[in-house]
Structure formats: structure tokens, C-alpha cells
Amino acid sequence: MDAKPCISASYLLCGGRAVVDNFVFHALHLAAQSGYTKCVAVDFSFLKKLARPGFSLSFLSQKPSQMMGLHIGTYSSKVVQLRYEGERAILETYGEIKNEGYLKHPETSRSGGGIPYLDTDISELIKDLIRESNVTATAAICTIPATAAFITTISFPRSLSQEIAQAVPYEARKYVPIPIAEVVLEWMILESSEPSDTIDVLLVAVPREIVEKFRRVAQGAGITLRALEVEPFSLVRSLVGHDATPQVLVNIGHVATTLTFVDKGFIRLVHTIGRGSQELTLALERGLAIGKDRAEQAKRDIGLSERIEEREISSVLVPLIETLFAEIARTMAIYNRRVPRKIQRVNITGGGAHLKGIIEYGASKLGVEVARGNPFARLVTPPFLQPLLNDLGPNFSTAVGAALREFTPR
Known part of the structure; x- marks a missing residue:
């Protein structure tokens, strides 16, 4: 394997952003203590009754004192480690690294799962x-x-409310394009704010x-896979929590943008x-x-600026x-026509949220409150790191939400 540049531990201890050749790395380390209880048997079953924010493949049941949230993106990968004390989730360390230089051998099989x-x-x-x-957590x-x-x-x-459990697998065949x-x-059954003849x-x-x-990837990396979670549910946990406001999470990633419509904390x-x-x-x-x-x-730095001297950039x-x-x-208009509670807020996250002027532009075009997500x-x-974390926040929304999963009610 090709040698990769090393980033000094002394830099990581103080928190910040480093660029080394093809790699970008952000990290924080705050005297994390290991003390992690050894994990036990693996359980493949889904949880059928889930409270907000819900939906994850849970493998282990014992609640940990530390947890690692891992997000393998298309452009870069992020990790967040949290420690649980009482009702508080404490940030111990975080990091981000570009995928370039690592993901060199494409996999053509269907099991690529978005990471081919x-x-x-x-x-x-x-x-x-x-x-x-x-990172000191092992799960x-x-x-x-x-x-x-x-x-x-x-x-x-x-x-048919009493027969839904039996009906879902059969009805799912109409929507899932591969064999069940x-x-x-x-x-899960979604709450309804209005009387309805349907569930x-x-x-x-x-x-x-x-x-x-x-x-297989987790085993090869030497970590214990405690659970798998689909990204939108991690985003809801880190950016919405129990906020009941009808809103859209706009996750602008490297190659795609995902819209997650949320009401009363549920997707x-x-x-x-x-x-x-x-x-x-x-x-x-190109331009x-x-x-x-x-x-x-x-x-x-320039983004969607309207200044004359910067229009060469913004015009592209x-x-x-x-x-x-x-x-x-x-998509918002279609959704609003179908539901009694209209969207009131848009929360922009992901790497694309760093485009200068995108919040103001979104507010002018969508006609609702628009904000930049900050999962931290x-x-x-x-306190001294909060300005830095506010800036980095959109990159870590998914990883923070994943790490919070074990510290919040299911």
C-alpha cells in the first residue's frame, strides 16, 4: 500500500484544521478515557417499536459510556466520539479525512451500498x-x-389497523425494487395531527x-459495529431532536442532495x-x-456574491x-399540498452548506426561515472551540447524530 502522510498528534490535541497533501483533517481530543465495557453477542433484528428519532439496525443492547459515530461519505469521512455523563453528551474528539488516496479500487458488485x-x-x-x-471508543x-x-x-x-404488521411486508413489495x-x-406508524381515515x-x-x-468493513477496521443507521435518521437526531416544527433538512453532499421532511420529530x-x-x-x-x-x-470566500468584481465566480x-x-x-410545494402542517423551516447541512451566501439565497427563494445546521x-x-465547531458543524451532522443514538431515547 502507498505510504500516506502523517499528521502530528500535537496538532490534533489542540483542535483545528490541517491540510496535508491530499488530506484535510479536523480533530479535537479532550483527555478521553477508555473504560469501555466489552461488547457481547450480535443481534441482527430490527427494533419494531421505536420512539423518535428511530430507525437503525441495532446489534448490541448494553448502553455504553462512550460511542463513536462514523460517516463514510463520498468525498470525505468523519468520526465523532462522545462520552455520556448523566444526561449530557460530551464531545471528546472528532476528525475528518478526504477519501482520496484511500478508495482506489472500485467494486462493481451491488453490495457497494453507496460506497462502491x-x-x-x-x-x-x-x-x-x-x-x-x-478515538478510544471501540464500538x-x-x-x-x-x-x-x-x-x-x-x-x-x-x-386495517390491527393487521398492519402482517400487511407491511406484502405492501412493501410494491415499493422496494428488489426481492423482499x-x-x-x-x-413504524406515523403520528397524525388530524383525524383521518388512513394510517x-x-x-x-x-x-x-x-x-x-x-x-466486513468494521471487522477489517478492528471496531465493533454496534448499529447501522440510514443517514436521514442521524440528521434528524443531531439537527431536530424533539423540535415539533415542520421542517426540511437539506443535506447538500458531494454528488447528491437529500431532502428529509420532518414533522413533530419524525421523518x-x-x-x-x-x-x-x-x-x-x-x-x-471548467469555466x-x-x-x-x-x-x-x-x-x-465568494460563492453567490453580488459584488461586481466577484461576478466572474458567482455567474458560474x-x-x-x-x-x-x-x-x-x-418538492416542498408537493409535500405542503398533501399535509395539514406546512413546512416552516429549512435547515441546510452537508459540505454544500459552506457555499457563501447560500442561506440568504435559500430564504429568498423558499419563503421560509432558512438556517445552517450545527449539530455540535x-x-x-x-467554549473556546465553539466558533470553530460552528463553522465545521455542517460536515459532521451525520456523524454526530449517529454517535448520539445510544444517548437518546429510541
């Missing part, structure tokens, strides 16, 4: 990420990309091949748009004949952002 690379490549990435972040909650799962809402006549025997299926059921299906892939709809922040970077590279690093910096980006937000507005606001963190 060899298990060994992904395991090596995780091992380096954990080591350089000074992890890993997230599954929304694009690798099937999430939908099914309506049943209220007269090849997926792990989970569902809505949220259905989540994950191909068994993907579950097995994550099991109502998940919609994926095949546009991400990579599209903006490539457009700047201005600049390198990737300069294009990334231009998105952060605005048409793409217009198309993205037109699709967001269209739900954690106990050192």
Missing part, C-alpha cells in the same frame, strides 16, 4: 481516521447513505448485501436530488480554468444553485 470500493480500502481509511483522531454506529436505502410512506385504511427476501425491513406507515428497507458489507418523506457540491466545483474548474483547490476556496454558480433550489421548492450545539463542548 473494496472492503479493504474502506477499512484502511477507517483505521487511519480513528488513529489520527485519537461504532455507522451510517448508510440514503441513496443505498429505500425510504417511503405507505397509507393503510384505518380499518434480500432486504432488512423496518417500519401512514414509514417504511425503510436496506439490502442485506449492504448490511454484510458494513459488517415524513425523503427525496434525493442528483446534484451536489461537486457540480459547483467542476463548473468553476475559469482553475484548479480544484482554488475552486473550493472560491465557493467558500448561480445558475446551478437556481436549478437546485427550484427542485427543492417544487446539542453537545457539551469547550
Whole structure:
């Protein structure tokens, strides 16, 4: 394997952001103590009755004192370690590293699960990420990309309320494009704020091949896989919690944008748009004949600026952002026509949330409150690091939500 650059531990101890060759790394370490109880048998069963925020493949039942949230993204991978004290979740360490240089060998089988690379490549990435972040927890909650799962809402006549458990697997065949025997299926009844003749059921299906892939990757990385969770549910936990406001989480990733519609803390709809922040970077590279690093910096520093001297940059980006937000507005309009409680807030997260001016642009186009997600606001963190964590927050929304899973009611 090719040698990879090493990032000094002394830098990681103080918290911050480092760039080494092709790698970007953020980390914090606050005297984390191990003391982790050894885990026991693995349980593949889903939890059928889940309280907010719900939906995860739970393998172990004993509540830990530490937990690692692991998010393997398309562009970079993130880890967050939390410690539980009383009712508080304390941030112990976090880290992010670019996938470039690790994920070199594409995997063509269907089990890629949104991460179509060899298990060994992904395991090596995780091992380096954990080591350089000074993670001491041995158990992890890993997230599954929304694009690798099937999430939908099914309506049943209220007269069939006693037969829903038996009816869901049969009805799911209409919505899941692969044989039901090849997926792990989970569902829950959604609360209704208005009297209705129907009962809505949220259905989540994950191909068994993907579950097995994550099991192999975790084993290769030397960590204990405590649970798998589909990304939108981690986002709800870190950005919404028990907030009852009807809202949309707009997760602008590297190659796709996922819209998660939430009401009373429960997911109502998940919609994926095949546009991400990579599209903006490539457009700047081609349009201005600049390198990737300069294009990334231009998105952060100039973005959608209306200043005359900066329109060379914004004129490339605005048409793409217009198309993205037109699709967001269209999906919101369809959702609002179908429900009594209309969307009141949009929460933008993911790497694309760093585009300068995107919050103001979103508010002008969507006509509701628009904010940038900060998952670290739900954690106990050192006051002196809060400005840095506010800036990094959108990158870590999924990893924080995964790590919080064991510290919040199911």
C-alpha cells in the first residue's frame, strides 16, 4: 500500500484544521478515557417499536459510556466520539479525512451500498481516521447513505389497523425494487395531527448485501459495529431532536442532495436530488480554468456574491444553485399540498452548506426561515472551540447524530 502522510498528534490535541497533501483533517481530543465495557453477542433484528428519532439496525443492547459515530461519505469521512455523563453528551474528539488516496479500487458488485470500493480500502481509511483522531471508543454506529436505502410512506385504511404488521411486508413489495427476501425491513406508524381515515406507515428497507458489507468493513477496521443507521435518521437526531416544527433538512453532499421532511420529530418523506457540491466545483474548474483547490476556496470566500468584481465566480454558480433550489421548492410545494402542517423551516447541512451566501439565497427563494445546521450545539463542548465547531458543524451532522443514538431515547 502507498505510504500516506502523517499528521502530528500535537496538532490534533489542540483542535483545528490541517491540510496535508491530499488530506484535510479536523480533530479535537479532550483527555478521553477508555473504560469501555466489552461488547457481547450480535443481534441482527430490527427494533419494531421505536420512539423518535428511530430507525437503525441495532446489534448490541448494553448502553455504553462512550460511542463513536462514523460517516463514510463520498468525498470525505468523519468520526465523532462522545462520552455520556448523566444526561449530557460530551464531545471528546472528532476528525475528518478526504477519501482520496484511500478508495482506489472500485467494486462493481451491488453490495457497494453507496460506497462502491473494496472492503479493504474502506477499512484502511477507517483505521487511519480513528488513529489520527485519537478515538478510544471501540464500538461504532455507522451510517448508510440514503441513496443505498429505500425510504417511503405507505397509507393503510384505518380499518386495517390491527393487521398492519402482517400487511407491511406484502405492501412493501410494491415499493422496494428488489426481492423482499434480500432486504432488512423496518417500519413504524406515523403520528397524525388530524383525524383521518388512513394510517401512514414509514417504511425503510436496506439490502442485506449492504448490511454484510458494513459488517466486513468494521471487522477489517478492528471496531465493533454496534448499529447501522440510514443517514436521514442521524440528521434528524443531531439537527431536530424533539423540535415539533415542520421542517426540511437539506443535506447538500458531494454528488447528491437529500431532502428529509420532518414533522413533530419524525421523518415524513425523503427525496434525493442528483446534484451536489461537486457540480459547483467542476463548473468553476471548467469555466475559469482553475484548479480544484482554488475552486473550493472560491465557493467558500465568494460563492453567490453580488459584488461586481466577484461576478466572474458567482455567474458560474448561480445558475446551478437556481436549478437546485427550484427542485427543492417544487418538492416542498408537493409535500405542503398533501399535509395539514406546512413546512416552516429549512435547515441546510452537508459540505454544500459552506457555499457563501447560500442561506440568504435559500430564504429568498423558499419563503421560509432558512438556517445552517450545527449539530455540535446539542453537545457539551469547550467554549473556546465553539466558533470553530460552528463553522465545521455542517460536515459532521451525520456523524454526530449517529454517535448520539445510544444517548437518546429510541
